[in-house]
Amino acid sequence: MNNESGRLQSAWGALPVAVFIMVWEIVGRFDLFPGQFFFPPFSTVVKEFYHLTANGVLGKNFASSLVRVLIGLCSGSIAGIIVGVIMGWRSVINRALNPIISLLYPIPALGWLPLLMLWIGINEMLPITIIFICSFFPVVYNTVTGIRNVDKRYIQAAETLGASNMRILCKVIIPLALPNIFTGLRLEAGMSWRVLIAAEMVAIPTGIGALLMQAESLVRVDIIMVCLIVLSVMCLLFERVFVIMEKYMIGKWSNHA
Amino acid sequence: MPDIELVNMSRHICRNVDLRIMDNEILVIVGTTGAGKTTLLNVIAGVVGYKGSVLIDGVNVDKVSPRRRGVGYLFQGLALFPHMTVEANITFGLSAAGIEKNAADERVSSLMEMVHIKHLIHRYPHTLSGGEKKRVALARSLAPSPKVLLLDEPTASLDHQTAKYLRTELVPLLKKLEMTTVYVTHDLREAEEIADRIALMSHGRIEQVSTPRDFFFDPRNEFVSEFVGMPNIIECDRSRILTSGLVEVVSDEMTMVLPYDGGNIRKIAIPPDDIYISDVKPPGPALNRFTGKAEEISRHGSNVRVRVSIGKNGLLAELPASAFDELSLEEGGDVHVVIKLRRLRYVES
Numbered sequence: 001m002n003n004e005s006g007r008l009q010s011a012w013g014a015l016p017v018a019v020f021i022m023v024w025e026i027v028g029r030f031d032l033f034p035g036q037f038f039f040p041p042f043s044t045v046v047k048e049f050y051h052l053t054a055n056g057v058l059g060k061n062f063a064s065s066l067v068r069v070l071i072g073l074c075s076g077s078i079a080g081i082i083v084g085v086i087m088g089w090r091s092v093i094n095r096a097l098n099p100i101i102s103l104l105y106p107i108p109a110l111g112w113l114p115l116l117m118l119w120i121g122i123n124e125m126l127p128i129t130i131i132f133i134c135s136f137f138p139v140v141y142n143t144v145t146g147i148r149n150v151d152k153r154y155i156q157a158a159e160t161l162g163a164s165n166m167r168i169l170c171k172v173i174i175p176l177a178l179p180n181i182f183t184g185l186r187l188e189a190g191m192s193w194r195v196l197i198a199a200e201m202v203a204i205p206t207g208i209g210a211l212l213m214q215a216e217s218l219v220r221v222d223i224i225m226v227c228l229i230v231l232s233v234m235c236l237l238f239e240r241v242f243v244i245m246e247k248y249m250i251g252k253w254s255n256h257a
Numbered sequence: 258m259p260d261i262e263l264v265n266m267s268r269h270i271c272r273n274v275d276l277r278i279m280d281n282e283i284l285v286i287v288g289t290t291g292a293g294k295t296t297l298l299n300v301i302a303g304v305v306g307y308k309g310s311v312l313i314d315g316v317n318v319d320k321v322s323p324r325r326r327g328v329g330y331l332f333q334g335l336a337l338f339p340h341m342t343v344e345a346n347i348t349f350g351l352s353a354a355g356i357e358k359n360a361a362d363e364r365v366s367s368l369m370e371m372v373h374i375k376h377l378i379h380r381y382p383h384t385l386s387g388g389e390k391k392r393v394a395l396a397r398s399l400a401p402s403p404k405v406l407l408l409d410e411p412t413a414s415l416d417h418q419t420a421k422y423l424r425t426e427l428v429p430l431l432k433k434l435e436m437t438t439v440y441v442t443h444d445l446r447e448a449e450e451i452a453d454r455i456a457l458m459s460h461g462r463i464e465q466v467s468t469p470r471d472f473f474f475d476p477r478n479e480f481v482s483e484f485v486g487m488p489n490i491i492e493c494d495r496s497r498i499l500t501s502g503l504v505e506v507v508s509d510e511m512t513m514v515l516p517y518d519g520g521n522i523r524k525i526a527i528p529p530d531d532i533y534i535s536d537v538k539p540p541g542p543a544l545n546r547f548t549g550k551a552e553e554i555s556r557h558g559s560n561v562r563v564r565v566s567i568g569k570n571g572l573l574a575e576l577p578a579s580a581f582d583e584l585s586l587e588e589g590g591d592v593h594v595v596i597k598l599r600r601l602r603y604v605e606s
Binding site for chain 2: 151153154156157158159160161162163164167171172175176178250252253254
């Protein structure tokens with residue numbers, strides 16, 4: 001019964017997308033959009049997707065972007081979790097670093113771009129560093145919040161049960177902070193793709209963002225749309241990966257902590 | 258198991274508390290909300306700072322961290338780790354102590370059997386009932402074989418029946434383990450059921466520490482007397498055992514037949530709300546029923562207190578104002594008295 005209702009819900013969710021694609025196809029095919037030259041039908045975009053995949057252009061650029069996102073997001077998140085845990089666990093370090101983090105956190109990741117172009121030049125490290133910055137600060141913030149919000153009673157209970165500080169941190173505090181940490185990771189998983197595309201469009205000659213810019217210069221709206229669809233799917237996919245990880249790791253208890 | 262001593266301890270509302278909990282004793286701390294009961298437990302466990310000294314088994318533990326005090330603590334909110342199964346919760350303290358897996362498994366298994374939760378082994382705390390959670394928390398606090406056990410309102414938020422069931426199991430268990438226990442509750446009846454001695458706290462001070470019986474027959478001050486319900490203490494002239502479990506007691510003009518499975522009775526304590534009064538003679542056999550004079554009638558909030566004289570004995574009865582208003586009683590008028598046998602307490606000769 002539950003599976004059935006789940007399938008029904010998915011079908012209802014897909015319906016607006018199908019309608020949207022249908023309207024798009026009709027508008028494109030029957031030139032209903034003013035300046036129809038800039039509005040290819042969906043089928044043309046699909047054909048171009050196939051073409052770009054077959055000749056390897058999309059695959060090559062996609063792989064470049066994916067590697068950058070994976071390295072930047074992983075390193076930024078891991079560093080963010082480590083710094084966040086230390087700040088959350090030790091008040092002295094939190095007091096020392098919090099003002100700095102608070103000053104740097106509001107700067108949009110792309111705001112760092114001009115400075116980083118001068119500091120590290122236009123190379124592979126540039127988009128990776130931008131993504132690192134993009135994921136680092138929110139993950140730090142969420143981790144600190146998660147660690148500091150762990151109910152003191154759990155820590156006291158662990159203490160009276162004889163646990164060392166390190167054991168309390170690893171076995172009690174970090175697991176209980178995971179819901180907050182995952183919130184940060186989930187948000188930044190999608191954001192890292194958005195930031196990457198912007199960085200590639202401005203400064204890097206390879207990747208989905210660079211492909212977008214090339215398509216724009218050749219007035220290839222169909223390629224632009226292919227790139228945007230790929231971007232959209234990747235943002236969604238990355239967020240879903242973290243949702244699934246979260247569900248797997250803490251789903252059994254997180255709503256009842 | 259060792260004794261515990263608090264010397265001139267101060268923390269928050271608690272001021273200059275001196276208290277000694279004897280070896281293998283169940284000391285129940287009672288008091289109203291905000292009296293400082295939980296603070297006292299937190300101080301013994303060392304999870305909060307304090308002034309003064311705490312001695313466990315004669316050793317000053319002021320500088321000893323909670324993890325080395327050898328104290329098992331069942332917190333009021335239980336603090337079961339929500340991300341761990343029942344088994345992992347109970348094993349936590351054993352792993353922390355570095356006990357090897359086989360020995361730990363054996364200990365967990367025997368504890369689970371002892372508190373009847375073996376069937377819950379793989380469950381998470383949020384899937385358990387209130388009573389089951391309390392049992393898990395108890396097993397967890399007992400797992401590292403603590404020297405003393407602190408229980409903060411272990412039956413709070415349980416329905417009456419589950420709470421009673423838990424208490425009837427808890428006391429034999431603690432006695433079997435010969436565990437020095439400090440048990441906090443706000444319910445005096447619960448305290449009476451399980452305590453070797455009771456400590457009454459008010460505004461951070463210990464008002465009286467004594468056996469449950471002494472609380473009724475020898476309250477140290479008016480506060481204690483009020484707290485236990487200002488019982489009427491009847492001095493008995495003589496008593497004789499009628500049959501096993503029934504005693505006839507004579508006090509001046511009053512002759513009572515009471516359920517008591519002991520020797521001769523010297524004193525009886527009757528709570529004022531266990532004295533039923535009426536303006537007409539109640540139906541039924543004339544057992545434990547008397548006619549007296551209403552000497553004084555006074556209102557106290559939603560209750561009315563009636564002081565009744567029966568010969569030389571004076572009794573204080575308390576009843577809800579709504580019930581009193583249905584009676585036509587006046588000061589100086591006759592009043593019929595029935596003594597309920599629910600919560601009588603006795604002192605033997």
